[in-house]
Amino acid sequence: MNNNLVSYSSLFFNIPKENFPKCLVGKWKNSAVHSESTIHQISPYIGKMKSTMAHEIIATFTRENDVIYDPFCGSGTIAFEAWKLNRNIIANDLSIYAYVITHAKLFPYLSLKKAFDEINAAAKQAKMFIPSVDLRKIPQWVRLFFNSKTLRETIAWSQILLSKESYFILSSLLGILHHQRPGFLSYPSSHTVPYLREKKYPRNLYPELYQYRPVQERLEKKIERILKRVPELNPKLKRQCLMRNASDFIPNQKVNAIITSPPYMRQLDYGRDNRLRLWFLGEKNWKSLDNIISPHESDFLKLFKSCLKTWQNILLPNGLCILVVGDTYSRQYKMKLPDVIVRMATKEVGGYSMIYKYTELIPNDRRVRRGCNGSLTETILVFRKD
């Protein structure tokens, strides 16, 4: 573990000066799965931030009632933790899948009864919709994942929920879309990224895994799991969820802090890896989406420069810009990404001072792929608008 302090000011932080910068060291080492709110587990997202890390960053660097903006919100981890900690939140992501999950986390049903009433209403509409679903119009790669009766039903449910903007139930449906467990809808496949596991579970040996799976009972069980651990949440706080390009989007109010983890240099493919869920949301062309939301190096560098310029107009005076980035290497700059960002923010774009830099090893079980194991470390960079 490398605790790397460059210079600091304790002006904005909820921590005594003598404890700074140790405040974040090792705070999110252990698994959060059994302690975090189960709302975080509504649907998987590759590259998701650990909720305990989001919590510590928000608690350390911001205050109650502050307005926080996450321009690359992904599955809304920062957004939900911010709300939980009584902050106002503006969350944004260009992917409709990210938008739908984040919206669900910011506007959840907090009682099973309300959620089940909504499910019953949607069930009636889905039943009427099913006969009009023509599987011949569905691409083969999607059909390969499902029993045809389950697929027809799942399409009907997703269309109805999408048209009603019922994003909490829709996200729950996406959360059970593919896996091999009995509570899921697909043929045996992986959970986060959609790959069929027909070799491991051949049809002749596991016929039950290929049978029809009714949607409603699985959806209800999923909602029960999601609402198992829900913290107290203040409905009066401002929560906004948007689907805009972060490079030039300016929210309608200034913010105390921008806290985000950007899509660093094509280490992950947010379109490809979510392709099946995106398809059910009406996004049929994940390849062209990836060209925008999973940018390669030079596009990423351009995007980030323009974000830093835009964010100058969004941050309140002395506002903080907090970025969590991996150690990907930039060939163009011949440096690691955190150093590139420091140079951009303080020199090339300018207008920001770096007040904190902290690097921690990513444990093996949390590392994500791309041939090798992806980033070995994660760095938290804290800048203050000059």
Ligand SMILES: C[S@@+](CC[C@H](N)C(=O)[O-])C[C@H]1O[C@@H](n2cnc3c(N)ncnc32)[C@H](O)[C@@H]1O
């Ligand atoms: C590292 S992920 C964020 C993960 C998030 N912190 C979480 O916990 O789930 C980066 C996100 O940036 C989004 N994205 C990429 N380019 C974007 C752009 N130009 N504007 C808005 N969002 C973008 C991607 O869709 C992806 O969800």
